[in-house]
Amino acid sequence: MSRQSIVEALIRSRRTLAGPDLPPLRKEDAEGGCGVIGIAASVPIPGRHLLQSLRQMRNRGNGKGGGIAAVGLDPRFFDISPEVLEQDYLLTIAYLDPAVRGQVESSFVEPVFAVDHIFPIPTLPDFRAIPGLEVPPPEVVCYFGRVRPQVRERFLQQQGLSERERTTVEDEIVYQNSYRLNRTFYSSTGEKRAFVLSHGKNLLVLKMVGYGDDVIRYYRLEDLRAHVWIGHHRYPTKGRVWHPGGAHPFIGMHEALVHNGDFANYASITAYLAQRGVYPLFLTDTEVAVLVFDVHHRLYGYPLEYVIEAMAPTTERDFTLLPPEKQRVYRMLQTVHMHGSPDGPWFFLIAQSDPNERAYRLIGITDTSMLRPQVFALQQGHEAIGFAASEKQAIDAALESLSAEDPRFWSRADLYWNARGGSHTDGGAFIFTVQPNGASASLRCTDKFGRAIAPDPAKRPPTPWPIGGGAIAGAPVAPSALSDLDGSPEDAFTRLCRRIPTWDYPDLLRFLEALEHRATDDEGRAWTIRLLSLLMDRHYPTGSMKRSGLLSLLDESFAGVVEAIRRAPSEGYVWMGCDGPQPEPLHPDQVLVIDARGYPPEGEGSLARMIVAMHRRGFRRFLVVHTRGHRFIANGLGPNSDGVRVDVYGFSGDYLASGIDGAEVVVHGTAQDQLAQIMKRGKLVVHGDVGQTFMYAAKGGEVYVLGNAAGRPLINAVGRPRVVINGTCLDYLAESFMAGDPLHGGGFVILNGVTFDEDGRLLDLETPYPGGNLFSLASGGAIYIRDPYRRITEDQLNGGAFAPLEAEDWALIRPYLEENERLFGISLQRLLTVEGEIAAPEQVYRKIRPAGHEALQPEEAWVRNQHG
Amino acid sequence: MDLTGKTAEELVIEKHVEALRRGFHLWPTLAFDRPPALGDARWTADLILATWLQAETGRPPDNGLEYRVGRSGGGFDRLDFKFLPPEQWLPEEEPVDTSIPLNRRPYDRRIEIPVPWYGAGMSFGSISEQVMVARAKAAQQWQTFTCTGEGGYPDSLIPYRDHVITQIATGMFGVREETVQWAPIVEFKYAQGAKPGLGGHLLGDKATVAVAKMRESVPWVSLFSPFPFHSVYSVEDHKKHIDWVKTMNPEALVSVKVSTPTDVDMVAVGSYYAGAHIIHLDGSYGGTGAAPEIAKKNIAMPIELAIPKVHRFLEQEGIRDEVVVMASGGIRTAHDVAKAIALGADGCILGTTELIALGCTRCSNCERGRGCPFGLTTTDPELSQLVDPDWAAERIGNLYRSFQQQLQGILRRLGLRSVRDLRGRRDLLRYERRDA
Numbered sequence A: 001m002s003r004q005s006i007v008e009a010l011i012r013s014r015r016t017l018a019g020p021d022l023p024p025l026r027k028e029d030a031e032g033g034c035g036v037i038g039i040a041a042s043v044p045i046p047g048r049h050l051l052q053s054l055r056q057m058r059n060r061g062n063g064k065g066g067g068i069a070a071v072g073l074d075p076r077f078f079d080i081s082p083e084v085l086e087q088d089y090l091l092t093i094a095y096l097d098p099a100v101r102g103q104v105e106s107s108f109v110e111p112v113f114a115v116d117h118i119f120p121i122p123t124l125p126d127f128r129a130i131p132g133l134e135v136p137p138p139e140v141v142c143y144f145g146r147v148r149p150q151v152r153e154r155f156l157q158q159q160g161l162s163e164r165e166r167t168t169v170e171d172e173i174v175y176q177n178s179y180r181l182n183r184t185f186y187s188s189t190g191e192k193r194a195f196v197l198s199h200g201k202n203l204l205v206l207k208m209v210g211y212g213d214d215v216i217r218y219y220r221l222e223d224l225r226a227h228v229w230i231g232h233h234r235y236p237t238k239g240r241v242w243h244p245g246g247a248h249p250f251i252g253m254h255e256a257l258v259h260n261g262d263f264a265n266y267a268s269i270t271a272y273l274a275q276r277g278v279y280p281l282f283l284t285d286t287e288v289a290v291l292v293f294d295v296h297h298r299l300y301g302y303p304l305e306y307v308i309e310a311m312a313p314t315t316e317r318d319f320t321l322l323p324p325e326k327q328r329v330y331r332m333l334q335t336v337h338m339h340g341s342p343d344g345p346w347f348f349l350i351a352q353s354d355p356n357e358r359a360y361r362l363i364g365i366t367d368t369s370m371l372r373p374q375v376f377a378l379q380q381g382h383e384a385i386g387f388a389a390s391e392k393q394a395i396d397a398a399l400e401s402l403s404a405e406d407p408r409f410w411s412r413a414d415l416y417w418n419a420r421g422g423s424h425t426d427g428g429a430f431i432f433t434v435q436p437n438g439a440s441a442s443l444r445c446t447d448k449f450g451r452a453i454a455p456d457p458a459k460r461p462p463t464p465w466p467i468g469g470g471a472i473a474g475a476p477v478a479p480s481a482l483s484d485l486d487g488s489p490e491d492a493f494t495r496l497c498r499r500i501p502t503w504d505y506p507d508l509l510r511f512l513e514a515l516e517h518r519a520t521d522d523e524g525r526a527w528t529i530r531l532l533s534l535l536m537d538r539h540y541p542t543g544s545m546k547r548s549g550l551l552s553l554l555d556e557s558f559a560g561v562v563e564a565i566r567r568a569p570s571e572g573y574v575w576m577g578c579d580g581p582q583p584e585p586l587h588p589d590q591v592l593v594i595d596a597r598g599y600p601p602e603g604e605g606s607l608a609r610m611i612v613a614m615h616r617r618g619f620r621r622f623l624v625v626h627t628r629g630h631r632f633i634a635n636g637l638g639p640n641s642d643g644v645r646v647d648v649y650g651f652s653g654d655y656l657a658s659g660i661d662g663a664e665v666v667v668h669g670t671a672q673d674q675l676a677q678i679m680k681r682g683k684l685v686v687h688g689d690v691g692q693t694f695m696y697a698a699k700g701g702e703v704y705v706l707g708n709a710a711g712r713p714l715i716n717a718v719g720r721p722r723v724v725i726n727g728t729c730l731d732y733l734a735e736s737f738m739a740g741d742p743l744h745g746g747g748f749v750i751l752n753g754v755t756f757d758e759d760g761r762l763l764d765l766e767t768p769y770p771g772g773n774l775f776s777l778a779s780g781g782a783i784y785i786r787d788p789y790r791r792i793t794e795d796q797l798n799g800g801a802f803a804p805l806e807a808e809d810w811a812l813i814r815p816y817l818e819e820n821e822r823l824f825g826i827s828l829q830r831l832l833t834v835e836g837e838i839a840a841p842e843q844v845y846r847k848i849r850p851a852g853h854e855a856l857q858p859e860e861a862w863v864r865n866q867h868g
Numbered sequence B: 001m002d003l004t005g006k007t008a009e010e011l012v013i014e015k016h017v018e019a020l021r022r023g024f025h026l027w028p029t030l031a032f033d034r035p036p037a038l039g040d041a042r043w044t045a046d047l048i049l050a051t052w053l054q055a056e057t058g059r060p061p062d063n064g065l066e067y068r069v070g071r072s073g074g075g076f077d078r079l080d081f082k083f084l085p086p087e088q089w090l091p092e093e094e095p096v097d098t099s100i101p102l103n104r105r106p107y108d109r110r111i112e113i114p115v116p117w118y119g120a121g122m123s124f125g126s127i128s129e130q131v132m133v134a135r136a137k138a139a140q141q142w143q144t145f146t147c148t149g150e151g152g153y154p155d156s157l158i159p160y161r162d163h164v165i166t167q168i169a170t171g172m173f174g175v176r177e178e179t180v181q182w183a184p185i186v187e188f189k190y191a192q193g194a195k196p197g198l199g200g201h202l203l204g205d206k207a208t209v210a211v212a213k214m215r216e217s218v219p220w221v222s223l224f225s226p227f228p229f230h231s232v233y234s235v236e237d238h239k240k241h242i243d244w245v246k247t248m249n250p251e252a253l254v255s256v257k258v259s260t261p262t263d264v265d266m267v268a269v270g271s272y273y274a275g276a277h278i279i280h281l282d283g284s285y286g287g288t289g290a291a292p293e294i295a296k297k298n299i300a301m302p303i304e305l306a307i308p309k310v311h312r313f314l315e316q317e318g319i320r321d322e323v324v325v326m327a328s329g330g331i332r333t334a335h336d337v338a339k340a341i342a343l344g345a346d347g348c349i350l351g352t353t354e355l356i357a358l359g360c361t362r363c364s365n366c367e368r369g370r371g372c373p374f375g376l377t378t379t380d381p382e383l384s385q386l387v388d389p390d391w392a393a394e395r396i397g398n399l400y401r402s403f404q405q406q407l408q409g410i411l412r413r414l415g416l417r418s419v420r421d422l423r424g425r426r427d428l429l430r431y432e433r434r435d436a
Helices: A003-017 A048-056 A082-087 A098-109 A149-159 A163-187 A212-218 A266-274 A285-299 A304-311 A316-320 A324-340 A392-405 A479-483 A489-502 A505-518 A522-537 A547-567 A607-616 A807-824 A854-866 B008-029 B045-057 B129-141 B155-163 B177-182 B209-215 B235-248 B264-274 B303-317 B334-343 B352-357 B389-414
Strands: A035-046 A066-073 A089-095 A113-120 A139-147 A194-198 A203-208 A225-233 A255-261 A346-354 A359-366 A375-380 A384-389 A415-417 A429-437 A440-447 A573-576 A591-595 A621-628 A645-651 A661-667 A681-686 A700-705 A720-725 A748-751 A754-756 A762-764 A782-786 A800-803 A845-850 B079-081 B117-119 B164-168 B185-189 B253-259 B278-282 B324-328 B347-350 B429-431
Touching (some): A035 A255, A048 A225, A048 A392, A066 A359, A089 A098, A089 A163, A098 A139, A098 A163, A139 A163, A203 A212, A203 A255, A225 A346, A266 A285, A285 A304, A285 A346, A359 A384, A547 A621, A807 A845, B008 B045, B045 B352, B079 B334, B129 B389, B185 B235, B185 B278, B264 B303, B303 B334, B334 B347, B334 B389
Parallel strands (some): A573 A591, A700 A720, A720 A748, B164 B185
Antiparallel strands (some): A255 A346, A754 A762
């Protein structure tokens, strides 16, 4: 039987679903962004690690909706056999009114399912034990069941389908049954009494009116193990009464979706769905998103690549760079499904169980315009774990929590990256697939096009963790390691770079222990902190060790030095934490070490406000350690903050260094979104990547970024910002840049287009800039792009024009590249080296200057005439 | 150089100023016909002339000029009050309170303004520095506020900073930590009722050297602010935005200026939950002549529809008394202010009206560098000298006095002792079919 006839039969079978009282085509809820996190691992992970991520992202929700989904469950939690878990549908029903349970079971469970097992989800005795919960969470009952043969037979017969479509038809029966149940007991009655949380195989969804982490606490999922988790905080803004049905995740068939963002074309999508016999009931963007996914994936049977294309179409220049065959298929997809493509800012995370292929998946998809924050990560040891989230710090929080108790994982991921929405490069989507294989399982990460993302397999993980434990701690320090502690930290670092490739983790541990011993007096502390920072910040060969493993060990060592300062403050260093006293500076250069843990990420008493208060008290040197997503670091120092230096360690949060006007801020690691917004003056150094809208409307300052910027860096920047980005950007670099004439005091961006491999080798990126929009609508400033192979083409410029790199341009940017070398060890000589030979600067760097916007040229010409 | 010791330029300016001021005085008081081609259905010649007269005398006109409504045939022009019979009016000697609070939350600083309005954001670039200073002086005199708009904070405003709102709009031109820290109130401009979905724009002609310097942009190049804030695509981003301001200036009250799409009620509730103190609804009639014709009046909801929608919704949510709703975008007269409040606003924000008080005739040449014949919406160094800040501040102050007097009169005739009691009293309004 052809796919088309099956599709037609299924759509036909849904005719009875519509009914006379269809819900309106207007969405009922307004909600904005939210906080999302997804985890996929080759081993089942307990829910408490997801809890930690969600706890640290509470400021992305408002406690009016939270939920989780878990896929690849542990059968023991439900007291069933692995076979039942695998074969049975897991129908999970939320009873808002427990009195209807009998009625629901007799009319919607028993007639359709041969139930093998019933499992009420255990809860805390009293929901009020969780602070802030106002609405009692629903009672939840799981039914493990198989579709009754006679129900299936009837359906097959009615729709003229053969026994071969058995699975397809069973899925459809379950789907329609849930729809009818919801119509009866949730949306149409006005009274909301019961609804289906999930009905896929090996998939559990729980949600309620609260935060996502409350769900884990209340339903006692801390110990539930699953291969794939997604979690969500919601931020609805309407209604005094909230219902758990509005919280994420929403379900298709064997998948659940959480979402950050909102759509402008809800009505269009709803109409598109109605044509296919699908009628939303909960009236939110998220519900229609997963229904569209279900239509593409289950009804049409599209491969994931096509599903993703239909939702986040490839457009503009990226489309033209696709192979012709893909263009042909994608054009068809876009033609047919454009009305079902969510328009607006969105980022989806999908947890899916695939009973046919016996796989579990975590899928992250970003919209074509990349308007929501998103970050992916992967750690590959003997076991593997992948992440996708709204914020990097949420990933780090889960890894920190997990690695603290599970020796197979460590606290840093091997790779962190952003997706380029709707692009020809990665398609803006990544898929983590867990494939069980007997008792064990494997994890594979691929992009939309099926290309694998994997760290260097030759590197060994630092597992089991912690390495060696007590045995190594007692071992004598190798004399060679001690000699590494002579001279300046920079000299020591240079020597270590040669030595580390010959080491294994125990050698490194012994060395670090000796290093920590050195950090007893002020001189030793300064020396040690500097060397540890160099080791964390720089990229260098690590031999058989993984860089992520090495960084985990350095983190431990750094924490040890901080702990020593806490125990024994000195003339040069004093410690402060959230429950301790607030010290007075002994002298203005005394370094204040602030342990960020425990400070709120924003608002009153937050870390950011504490830094301002301590600056007023007289401190100028800050070492902010153990940050956990804290926002606004170094904001609020006010004008003329020259002489203030803030070093940030850990996982810092959004808006860091925004508005600084004189201060110097150094981030030892990767930073998040909205950094250096309206930055005026001063210096910012980031030893990693930066996120969305970096330096939005900045006025000036000197900025160095070791890695990449995400979308829209330097949009609307004016004045004289001078920026070196060593990696690249997703797209929209320097849109509406208005930074004067760089040769006469204005601003510019140097884009080097390089990256490091896992062994610290500097490599040229395939192209220094993959995006289709560079310097759009710019009227001032310049971009100096390192493009020796002339990969950047005119069609990427939209308001910019190539100009020859003159001697004065080189004289202008050279000092910044020299400082870049000093900060990151990226040598100017290496940057000028092309095919093994040193080339002239004008052969390597290209200048892009504003060309003026065509539409404005006549007017501007007129103005110039007027004003000479 | 002539015998008076003045340069030719100074004499030319003096002559023009003299002629203009004489005109502002004479036109409203002439017994014969109205000036030809003045005004339109919303801002009729009578309303413009009446505003000039009030700006001169501090009182409503008594010479027959219609100073309460226009002839648009809709909106505020069709609304009237159901006044009590005269014997139930409050006596003249009874005090009537026109003050409103700008923070209704139980925490953060208390700010009250003695009249239920303050000045709208108009940038340095859209208007001259002289006009900005004049507005700030009037705001100080009247203990209310004016707003920087998006174009920086001229040093000449610093003496008035307790009465100046710093606006953060999507281009964030001229916004620095310092300017945020000076401000008792910080306004996020998400959108403008005259052109929702479009950012601010200043054509190259007006981006003079001084304007470009303040904005740190390139002179004579058109400036476009993006739409929307690229760091704010959702309510949790918006909350983060507000948290940012509170980190820079923990004392500041936060106002959120939004236009009036059909789901403006949701936007208002979202802003409230994100921590805003003031929700500023900007309806479709507002904006300068510089907004594109295609956008003006064609996109946003008229303010008289938006106010009750938001007011009712906030009431249903049980949060109406924790947030201040300010309305703008077509508030022309004291009667418009009273009607907006009766529809559910706490107060109003005045932009165009203040420019009319200074002589604006709504000729819609605002986007040109030397387009404004009255030296208001210009940044031309010569033209802008047509406005003396002290003269202009006095005229704005006079208009305020006239408005306050009328508002008190309206309240008396409604038997209300405080403007706060008028809020949301739709029952006191009547929808009238008037002949246009």
